[in-house]
Amino acid sequence: MVVLKGIPSILSPDLLYVLAKMGHGDELVLADANFPASSICACGPKEIRADGLGIPQLLEAILKLLPLDTYVPSPAAVMDLVDSDKQRCLAVPVWETYAHLLRLADSESPLEKVERFAFYDRAKKAYAVVATGETALYGNLILKKGVIPPEMML
16 A cells, blocks of 8 residues: 555555656556456566555546546447357446546547457557456456646645
């Protein structure tokens, strides 16, 4: 746990370090409990463990510190449903939670939906993967880091 003024205590020192090291355009994967985080990270991305934590609570804390990319159509992406789940009209209520939290962080862009295996490929190129305890199906989320304008830097 981090005990600093203005830093959400849910963010671990390892996650804070990763957020600070990321540059413009780098991506961070918030992975649900079913995501193959360790396998994906064997290919390069840093693995950050956040077992037991849900993605919505982490997302809310991360968005207090991480600027989202405003130079792309959507700075946030989710794994799209596979065809069989589309056919049975599987609802994914956590996506609306993510969209709400993103709007609170001044991102009006819609969530990008990425096909399952394309999502895995994109995750392999991410800067880091945060393995969470999120149990919602299709709870995975990719965030693309933006820039902080000079007038906003302290």
